[in-house]
Amino acid sequence: MTGGLPSCWDRTPVRVFDIAPSVNWVEDLDYFIIAGCAVLKPDATNGFAWGSEILKKITNFKGLAGYHGSAPADNDKDSSGNYIPNSRGPAVRIAERFTVLMTTEQPNDYGTAHRLLNSWLQANKEHSSLAIVYNATHYWMVQETFIRGVYCVYGPNAWPIER
Amino acid sequence: MKRWRLFHLVVTMVAMPIGTFVGMQFAYQSVGQNTFRKIDGLPSGYRLWLVTTYENHLFVIEGGQVDPKRWEPQLPLPLLFRAFRVDPVMERVVEEIKTKHIFAQSILAEREQRRDSWLAQDYEYWLFDDKTNAAFAVKPTRWQETARAQRYSHVEVIDLSTRQVKKIIGLLPEASFGTFALHPNKAKLYISVWGQDIGGLLWIYSTTTLERIKTIELRSDHTIKDIHFSKDGRYFFGSLGARGIAIIDTEEDKLMGWINPPEDRLYTVSIALSSDDREIYVGLGFALKKGGIAAIDVEKRQIVRTLELSPTGCISVAKVGEKLFAACLDGVYVIDISQWRGQ
Numbered sequence: 397m398t399g400g401l402p403s404c405w406d407r408t409p410v411r412v413f414d415i416a417p418s419v420n421w422v423e424d425l426d427y428f429i430i431a432g433c434a435v436l437k438p439d440a441t442n443g444f445a446w447g448s449e450i451l452k453k454i455t456n457f458k459g460l461a462g463y464h465g466s467a468p469a470d471n472d473k474d475s476s477g478n479y480i481p482n483s484r485g486p487a488v489r490i491a492e493r494f495t496v497l498m499t500t501e502q503p504n505d506y507g508t509a510h511r512l513l514n515s516w517l518q519a520n521k522e523h524s525s526l527a528i529v530y531n532a533t534h535y536w537m538v539q540e541t542f543i544r545g546v547y548c549v550y551g552p553n554a555w556p557i558e559r
Numbered sequence: 560m561k562r563w564r565l566f567h568l569v570v571t572m573v574a575m576p577i578g579t580f581v582g583m584q585f586a587y588q589s590v591g592q593n594t595f596r597k598i599d600g601l602p603s604g605y606r607l608w609l610v611t612t613y614e615n616h617l618f619v620i621e622g623g624q625v626d627p628k629r630w631e632p633q634l635p636l637p638l639l640f641r642a643f644r645v646d647p648v649m650e651r652v653v654e655e656i657k658t659k660h661i662f663a664q665s666i667l668a669e670r671e672q673r674r675d676s677w678l679a680q681d682y683e684y685w686l687f688d689d690k691t692n693a694a695f696a697v698k699p700t701r702w703q704e705t706a707r708a709q710r711y712s713h714v715e716v717i718d719l720s721t722r723q724v725k726k727i728i729g730l731l732p733e734a735s736f737g738t739f740a741l742h743p744n745k746a747k748l749y750i751s752v753w754g755q756d757i758g759g760l761l762w763i764y765s766t767t768t769l770e771r772i773k774t775i776e777l778r779s780d781h782t783i784k785d786i787h788f789s790k791d792g793r794y795f796f797g798s799l800g801a802r803g804i805a806i807i808d809t810e811e812d813k814l815m816g817w818i819n820p821p822e823d824r825l826y827t828v829s830i831a832l833s834s835d836d837r838e839i840y841v842g843l844g845f846a847l848k849k850g851g852i853a854a855i856d857v858e859k860r861q862i863v864r865t866l867e868l869s870p871t872g873c874i875s876v877a878k879v880g881e882k883l884f885a886a887c888l889d890g891v892y893v894i895d896i897s898q899w900r901g902q
Contacts, residue, residue: 433756433758433780434756465753465780466753466756466757466758466759466779466780466781467780468780469778469779469780472819473778473803473817473819474817475816475817475818475860475861476815476816476817477778477805477814477815477816477817479778484822486780486801486802504629504630504631521846522845522846523801523825524781524800524801524802524825525780526780541622541623541632541636542622542636542661542699543607543609543622543623543636543661543874544784544785544800544828544829545784545800545801545827545828545829545874545875546607546622546632546847546874548631548632548634548636549631550634
């Protein structure tokens with residue numbers, strides 16, 4: 397996985413440099429969620445590239461959220477293992493939970509200083525998904541612990557620093 | 560309940576000299592009248608309990624404490640664990656120990672003189688293949704440094720005669736380790752891995768040539784982390800935890816079934832099989848809460864019963880005889896399987 401591809405499944409070779417958000421994004425954005433596989437993996441060609449382009453260059457941009465590993469699927473599988481179109485897969489459930497944490501229920505405070513980033517971390521941690529968030533100076537990741545199936549939020553880690 | 564326990568202790572003591580097998584089978588019948596009970600003698604509070612069994616030995620491991628206000632594990636998690644040996648017949652703690660291991664097989668090897676005791680120093684988990692006189696073993700690459708996910712860079716194939724590594728099956732950077740298991744006929748080794756670009760995969764190796772003979776794509780962001788085979792070896796049951804359970808036909812090595820978690824919560828990772836291979840048991844929870852156990856009908860590929868055990872999540876299960884042990888955050892529960900199935 398290189399170049400911050402928006403999706404690791406279709407392997408379309410679009411990189412952050414092709415999108416050039418600091419030039420092309422004229423909307424008044426505070427946060428951006430890229431829910432594609434490993435797009436925000438914390439290294440120079442993925443997460444840090446997106447972070448440098450967005451968080452360092454766009455004024456008032458507050459945070460970036462996505463995944464540092466495989467992203468959850470939109471759909472569930474049937475009993476034969478095939479995807480069911482328009483079903484409530486893990487990505488949909490995460491989005492629903494994220495919405496609740498953004499509106500009616502207060503998320504846990506992981507020290508990001510942003511409700512949106514905390515909500516993204518918690519919603520994904522609860523669904524065992526490898527989320528990552530960045531603010532202007534640090535990043536936080538959901539990782540599985542040595543207890544299989546138990547996930548924690550680790551951070552803050554300063555960026556950009558190669559792991 | 561105490562009278563029942565005393566009765567079974569006496570029965571067990573009488574039955575054991577006649578034959579261990581008969582004695583143990585008899586002893587694993589119901590201790591009390593309730594379908595489930597709680598193990599005596601474990602510390603209170605909310606903890607990341609794990610249950611692990613090997614050869615009818617049962618250990619309960621404390622993987623750290625949980626903050627009940629936030630429902631988050633308290634970091635850092637320990638590197639050395641407090642563990643409890645539990646008598647599965649009497650359903651109570653008989654010994655408290657400290658260990659760096661989280662598998663019963665490894666704890667026993669560490670503490671007793673066994674044929675695999677020499678592996679316990681360096682390896683976390685291993686499988687014996689008596690057919691080729693080899694062991695397949697993994698060691699965490701960062702055992703001493705972090706209590707995050709135990710990462711393994713490779714599987715070592717060890718010649719048991721010389722105790723020398725004869726081959727290394729590399730994982731990183733291509734993929735990271737999920738778990739592994741030998742087919743009951745010892746002809747194939749199944750290694751589940753997680754590739755960052757492609758998600759869960761199952762690699763299948765010939766134990767004779769030690770070459771990879773097939774790869775099954777799981778088409779999931781998770782990989783298999785617990786494996787059980789049906790007694791005849793025909794079916795492979797692989798738990799992907801939150802994403803479900805995969806059933807694989809081992810004759811063709813083909814994905815043939817999938818069982819999703821219920822709507823209101825998720826499966827946890829470890830699974831157990833009923834003695835007749837007709838049911839799979841798995842822990843339930845969501846955000847370390849809403850704990851229970853689900854019984855899945857293998858043929859129907861769906862949940863047929865749930866047992867609500869605890870307001871806290873149940874993060875692992877293990878089976879000894881006809882008892883199912885379920886570790887939830889508030890303690891370890893014992894379920895009489897036959898009684899539960901009969902309800």
